[in-house]
Amino acid sequence: MAQTKNVLLVGVGGQGTILVGKILSSGLVNAGFDVKMSEVHGMAQRGGSVSNQVRYGEKVYSPIISKGQADILVAFESMEALRWLEYLNPKGKVVVNDYQIPSAPILMGKQDYPEGVLDILKEKADTSVVKAAKLAQELGNIKSMNIVLFGALVKGMQLTNINWEQVIKNNVKPKTVEVNIKAFRAGLNAVS
Amino acid sequence: MKQLLTGNEAVVQGAYEAGVTYACAYPGTPSTEILENIAAYKEEITAEWAPNEKTALESSIGACYAGARSLAAMKMVGVNVAADPLFSFSYSGVNGGLVLVSADDPGMHSSQNEQDNRYYAKFAKLAMLEPSNSQECRDMIKAAYEISEKFNTPILFRMTTRVSHSKSLVEAGERTPIEKKPYVKNLQKYDLVPAVSRVLHRKVEERLKDLEQFSNETDINFIEWNDKAIGIISSGVAYEYAREVFGNSASYLKLGFTYPLPMEKIQQFAAQVKTLYVIEELEPYLEEQIKAAGIACIGKEKIPVLGELTPDIIAKVLLNKENSLIAYDDSSVANRPPSLCAGCPHRGFFYALAKRKNIMISGDIGCYGLGGAEPLLAKDMSVCMGASISVGHGAQQTFTKFQDKYRVVATIGDSTFFHTGVNSLMHIAYNQSKTVTCILDNRITGMTGHQENPGTGYTLQGKPTKIVDIPELCKAIGIEHIRIINPNDLTEVNDALDWALSLDEPSVIITRWPCVLKKHSTEDKSEFGDYRTNCDVDLNKCIGCKACIKTGCPALRFDKPIKKVKIDSAQCIGCGVCQQVCPVKAIAKVAK
Numbered sequence: 001m002a003q004t005k006n007v008l009l010v011g012v013g014g015q016g017t018i019l020v021g022k023i024l025s026s027g028l029v030n031a032g033f034d035v036k037m038s039e040v041h042g043m044a045q046r047g048g049s050v051s052n053q054v055r056y057g058e059k060v061y062s063p064i065i066s067k068g069q070a071d072i073l074v075a076f077e078s079m080e081a082l083r084w085l086e087y088l089n090p091k092g093k094v095v096v097n098d099y100q101i102p103s104a105p106i107l108m109g110k111q112d113y114p115e116g117v118l119d120i121l122k123e124k125a126d127t128s129v130v131k132a133a134k135l136a137q138e139l140g141n142i143k144s145m146n147i148v149l150f151g152a153l154v155k156g157m158q159l160t161n162i163n164w165e166q167v168i169k170n171n172v173k174p175k176t177v178e179v180n181i182k183a184f185r186a187g188l189n190a191v192s
Numbered sequence: 193m194k195q196l197l198t199g200n201e202a203v204v205q206g207a208y209e210a211g212v213t214y215a216c217a218y219p220g221t222p223s224t225e226i227l228e229n230i231a232a233y234k235e236e237i238t239a240e241w242a243p244n245e246k247t248a249l250e251s252s253i254g255a256c257y258a259g260a261r262s263l264a265a266m267k268m269v270g271v272n273v274a275a276d277p278l279f280s281f282s283y284s285g286v287n288g289g290l291v292l293v294s295a296d297d298p299g300m301h302s303s304q305n306e307q308d309n310r311y312y313a314k315f316a317k318l319a320m321l322e323p324s325n326s327q328e329c330r331d332m333i334k335a336a337y338e339i340s341e342k343f344n345t346p347i348l349f350r351m352t353t354r355v356s357h358s359k360s361l362v363e364a365g366e367r368t369p370i371e372k373k374p375y376v377k378n379l380q381k382y383d384l385v386p387a388v389s390r391v392l393h394r395k396v397e398e399r400l401k402d403l404e405q406f407s408n409e410t411d412i413n414f415i416e417w418n419d420k421a422i423g424i425i426s427s428g429v430a431y432e433y434a435r436e437v438f439g440n441s442a443s444y445l446k447l448g449f450t451y452p453l454p455m456e457k458i459q460q461f462a463a464q465v466k467t468l469y470v471i472e473e474l475e476p477y478l479e480e481q482i483k484a485a486g487i488a489c490i491g492k493e494k495i496p497v498l499g500e501l502t503p504d505i506i507a508k509v510l511l512n513k514e515n516s517l518i519a520y521d522d523s524s525v526a527n528r529p530p531s532l533c534a535g536c537p538h539r540g541f542f543y544a545l546a547k548r549k550n551i552m553i554s555g556d557i558g559c560y561g562l563g564g565a566e567p568l569l570a571k572d573m574s575v576c577m578g579a580s581i582s583v584g585h586g587a588q589q590t591f592t593k594f595q596d597k598y599r600v601v602a603t604i605g606d607s608t609f610f611h612t613g614v615n616s617l618m619h620i621a622y623n624q625s626k627t628v629t630c631i632l633d634n635r636i637t638g639m640t641g642h643q644e645n646p647g648t649g650y651t652l653q654g655k656p657t658k659i660v661d662i663p664e665l666c667k668a669i670g671i672e673h674i675r676i677i678n679p680n681d682l683t684e685v686n687d688a689l690d691w692a693l694s695l696d697e698p699s700v701i702i703t704r705w706p707c708v709l710k711k712h713s714t715e716d717k718s719e720f721g722d723y724r725t726n727c728d729v730d731l732n733k734c735i736g737c738k739a740c741i742k743t744g745c746p747a748l749r750f751d752k753p754i755k756k757v758k759i760d761s762a763q764c765i766g767c768g769v770c771q772q773v774c775p776v777k778a779i780a781k782v783a784k
Contacts, residue, residue, distance in 0.1 A: 025196050036325075047531050079525055111527065
C-alpha cells in the first residue's frame with residue numbers, strides 16, 4: 001500500500017473515542033503497518049469536543065491529518081460529524097452515530113441543536129448512519145456503542161482481514177468482552 | 193518488539209533504560225504522563241510529585257549531586273517557576289546525569305500562553321535535545337544522559353504537545369544498571385558563591401564550545417540528501433510535517449541536538465542547496481541563529497509564529513497548495529466548550545459567589561477556571577499558577593486605598609494553593625489586606641487527571657503519607673479568620689461570604705468536598721459517606737423558569753416543546769444545588 005490512510009474519530013469526552021483509537025492502532029501495528037496516532041482534546045475531562053486521529057501505511061511522518069485528507073470520518077455524536085467535515089477527503093466516507101449529546105450552550109437554551117445534520121451529511125458525502133446507541137442498548141450495555149461504531153469503521157476501511165475480536169479482548173475489561181464482541185459484530189453488519 | 197507509545201511514554205522507557213533512579217515533577221499538560229508512567233517502576237525509580245516545578249527541579253538536582261541519574265519534568269510555564277535554580281545549576285553542572293523535560297504547548301490546547309522554551313537552553317546555557325517522534329524520545333533520552341555526564345551539563349529536553357501526546361512505534365531495549373556515582377564534597381563546583389561562580393562561568397563558556405563541536409559531529413543532527421533545489425532545516429515535530437509535505441522532493445538537515453547549533457554542518461548544508469527554508473513551530477529560534485551566522489534562509493516571512501504548525505500550513509505558505517475540501521455551511525454547529533462536570537463541588541460555590549455585587553473575582557489555574565464560563569461568569573482574571581491570591585491582594589489594597597466599593601475574592605484549588613498559593617497567602621497575612629481567599633479543596637489535583645498532592649494522604653507511588661492540614665497551615669502563617677464549608681450547601685456558602693465580606697481583615701474560606709470524578713479513598717469514604725444519589729424534576733410543579741439551568745449543570749436540560757426542565761439521571765449525582773435554587777421546589781432527591 002503506497003498511500004498513507006487517515007482515520008478521524010470524533011466525539012464527546014467520555015464516549016470512548018480514545019479506546020477505539022487504541023484498538024484500531026493496536027490491530028494495525030499487529031498487521032505490520034507503520035502507525036501514528038494523535039489525540040486532540042481541550043481541557044475538560046468530560047463534555048468537550050474530542051478527536052482522535054490514526055494514520056497508517058508503509059511509512060508515516062505527520063501524526064496529524066490535514067484538512068481534506070481523512071479517508072473516513074467516524075462521528076460518535078451527530079453534530080460532531082458536521083464540526084469536523086472539512087477534514088474529510090471529498091471522496092471519503094462518513095460513519096455517523098444517530099445519537100445526540102447537547103452541549104452546554106444548547107442545554108442553556110442559548111443555541112439550538114442543528115437541524116437535519118444527518119441529511120446535510122448524506123447530501124455532502126458518502127454517509128452511513130449507524131444507530132449505535134440503540135444497537136448497544138439492545139445488546140445490554142449502551143456504553144458499547146463505541147465498539148458498534150468501530151465495527152462500522154472496520155467495514156468502511158475494508159480492514160476485515162485483521163483478527164479484531166482478539167484485539168478487542170486484549171483491550172477491554174474482561175467482564176465487558178462478550179458485549180463488546182457482540183457490539184463489534186453488530187457494527188460490521190450495520191453498514192453495507 | 194515494537195510498541196506504539198506516546199512521546200511521554202517513550203521518555204519513560206528511555207529514562208528507565210538509561211538507569212534513572214530519581215524523578216520528580218508537578219503535573220501539567222502535556223507533561224503529566226511522564227511521572228505517572230515512571231511511577232510504575234517502584235523498585236528501580238523513586239518517583240515523586242513535588243508541590244511545584246521549582247521544588248521538583250531542585251530535588252532532582254540534589255539527587256544528581258548525590259550521584260544518581262535523575263529527571264525532572266514540567267510543562268513550559270512550569271519552567272518559568274523553576275528558572276531560578278536552573279540558571280545556577282547550569283554553572284555547577286552535574287554529578288549523575290540530569291535531564292529537564294520541558295513539554296511546550298503550541299496552539300495552547302491547555303495553557304495560558306504560547307511559549308517556546310528552546311530559548312531557555314540558549315539563555316541558561318544548557319545543552320538541548322529536541323525529539324520529533326516517540327522513537328526519538330526514547331533514543332534521545334538515553335543519549336541525553338551520556339551527554340550530560342560527558343560534558344558536565346544539565347540537558348533541556350524540549351518536547352511539544354504533539355510529540356508528547358501522539359503515539360508512534362518504538363523499538364525499546366533493556367535497562368542498563370548504572371552505578372550511582374560517588375559523592376565527593378567539592379565547594380568549587382557546588383557552592384555557588386560569587387568567587388566560585390565567576391570561575392564556573394568561564395567553564396560554562398568553554399563547555400559550550402565543546403558542545404558545539406559535538407553538535408557538528410553527532411548523528412543526532414543528520415542530512416538526508418534528495419533534490420538540492422530546496423533544502424529544509426527543521427527540528428521537533430515540524431520536521432515530520434515538513435517531510436510529510438515535501439517528501440523526497442527536498443533535502444533535509446534534521447536537527448535533534450538544537451543547542452548549541454551545529455553551525456558548521458548548517459553552513460555545509462546551506463552551501464549546497466538553492467533555496468533554504470527553516471521550518472519551525474512558534475519562534476524563529478533556529479532562523480535567528482542561522483541568519484546571525486550570515487546564512488540566507490526563508491523562515492518566519494512565510495511560516496506563522498502563532499499557533500500550532502500543521503502540514504496544511506506548510507503546504508499552503510511554501511507550495512501554495514491547498515487540499516480540496518467539502519463545501520458546507522457549519523454555522524449551525526453549536527459550540528461545545530468544556531464545562532464543570534455534573535456534581536462538581538465548585539458549582540454551588542461559584543453560583544453563590546457570582547450573585548454578589550461589586551466583587552472582583554481573582555481566579556487561578558485549574559478546573560475552577562471553568563467557573564468563568566457562562567452561565568456562571570464567576571471569574572474576572574487568571575494570570576498563572578498561584579497568582580490569584582497575590583493579584584487579589586494588590587487589587588484589594590488599591591480598592592481600599594481609593595475607597596472603591598469593590599471587594600476582592602480570590603479563588604484557588606488545593607493543589608494550586610500548595611504550588612505557590614501559600615506564598616501569596618503569607619503576603620496577605622503579612623501585609624493585611626482584607627482580601628477573601630477561597631481555597632476550593634476538592635481533595636485532589638483535578639484538571640490534569642487526579643494526581644495526589646500534599647493534601648490527599650497518598651504519594652505518587654501509592655504510599656500513605658502525612659496530610660497537610662490547610663486550615664492549620666493558614667493559621668500558622670497568620671490568618672485568624674477561617675471557615676470550612678460544604679460548597680454544595682448554598683446557605684453555608686452565603687453565610688460564609690457574608691461573614692468574610694463583613695471583616696476588615698484577611699479571611700480564608702475553605703470549601704471541602706471531593707471532586708465528583710475522584711476515586712474515593714478510605715479517608716474520603718469515612719468523611720463524606722456515600723452521598724451519591726439522583727435528583728428528579730416533578731414536571732407538574734416545574735414552571736419552566738430556568739433558574740436551575742443558570743447553575744450551568746450539564747445534567748439539566750430545558751425541554752423546549754414542553755417548557756420544563758429534565759435531569760439526565762446518568763450524569764446527575766444529586767449534589768442538590770439545582771434543588772436549592774428552584775423557586776417552586778419542583779426538584780427532589782430520589783434513590784439512584
